Amino acid sequence: PGEKKITVVFVLGGPGSGKGTQCANIVKHFGFTHLSAGDLLRAEIKSGSENGTMIQNMIKEGKIVPSEVTIKLLQKAMLETGNDKFLIDGFPRNEENRAAFEKLTKIEPEFVLFFDCPEEEMERRLLSRNQGRDDDNIETIRKRFKVFVESSLPVVEYYAAKGKVRKIDAAKPIDEVFEAVKAIFAPFNA
Ligand code: UP5
Numbered sequence: 460p461g462e463k464k465i466t467v468v469f470v471l472g473g474p475g476s477g478k479g480t481q482c483a484n485i486v487k488h489f490g491f492t493h494l495s496a497g498d499l500l501r502a503e504i505k506s507g508s509e510n511g512t513m514i515q516n517m518i519k520e521g522k523i524v525p526s527e528v529t530i531k532l533l534q535k536a537m538l539e540t541g542n543d544k545f546l547i548d549g550f551p552r553n554e555e556n557r558a559a560f561e562k563l564t565k566i567e568p569e570f571v572l573f574f575d576c577p578e579e580e581m582e583r584r585l586l587s588r589n590q591g592r593d594d595d596n597i598e599t600i601r602k603r604f605k606v607f608v609e610s611s612l613p614v615v616e617y618y619a620a621k622g623k624v625r626k627i628d629a630a631k632p633i634d635e636v637f638e639a640v641k642a643i644f645a646p647f648n649a
Pocket residue numbers: 472473474475476477478479480481495496497498500517518519520521522523524525529548549550551552584585587588594603629630631632633634636
């Protein structure tokens with residue numbers, strides 16, 4: 460009572476499905492703050508933190524970093540912004556991430572925005588991204604796809620069973636994907 464309600468949307472989808480690209484569009488139109496768990500972890504590596512080497516090795520192998528590390532970074536970023544509407548991009552990636560976030564923050568997502576894209580299209584995008592990411596090589600990309608199917612899709616299924624998933628065809632051009640995204644966020648335009 461009296462507490463400001465925090466709105467969280469989890470943005471999920473395979474590697475290269477367009478999460479970051481579409482989050483940038485949502486921020487411009489709907490006043491959310493974009494928190495990419497992957498970006499926060501990469502910033503942690505660059506900062507020279509004691510966890511940096513461990514995080515770097517896990518990302519290179521496409522593995523999921525322990526939730527306590529990721530959740531701490533997300534919580535810190537949420538507090539720092541002062542906003543009350545967040546897009547959490549690329550998290551939770553497994554059942555343990557999901558349960559730990561809920562337990563520690565008591566936050567339930569408003570809904571899950573799920574970008575559905577075939578692997579061959581995601582692979583094409585990642586191989587032509589050229590942003591110097593350590594994990595954008597074909598060996599790591601295959602590992603990322605495997606982890607996504609085995610560990611992350613079950614999280615999407617968990618929320619689908621609760622009626623919370625808004626699925627988007629992410630194989631279309633960027634502007635067409637955003638038209639579909641806009642329709643889902645329209646209620647937040649008030
Ligand atoms: N592009 C985008 N949309 C397009 C479209 N509709 N048509 C054509 N091209 C399109 O897009 C990727 C590329 O495709 C870009 O060049 C873009 O222009 C183009 P982007 O928006 O960057 O896709 P995104 O889904 O964000 O891809 P990303 O590679 O960031 O997804 P991942 O989920 O693989 O990466 P993330 O940074 O979330 O995680 C990286 C690693 O960090 C994980 O593998 C894991 O090791 C670790 N991690 C954790 O351990 N825990 C976490 O909670 C999060 C990450």
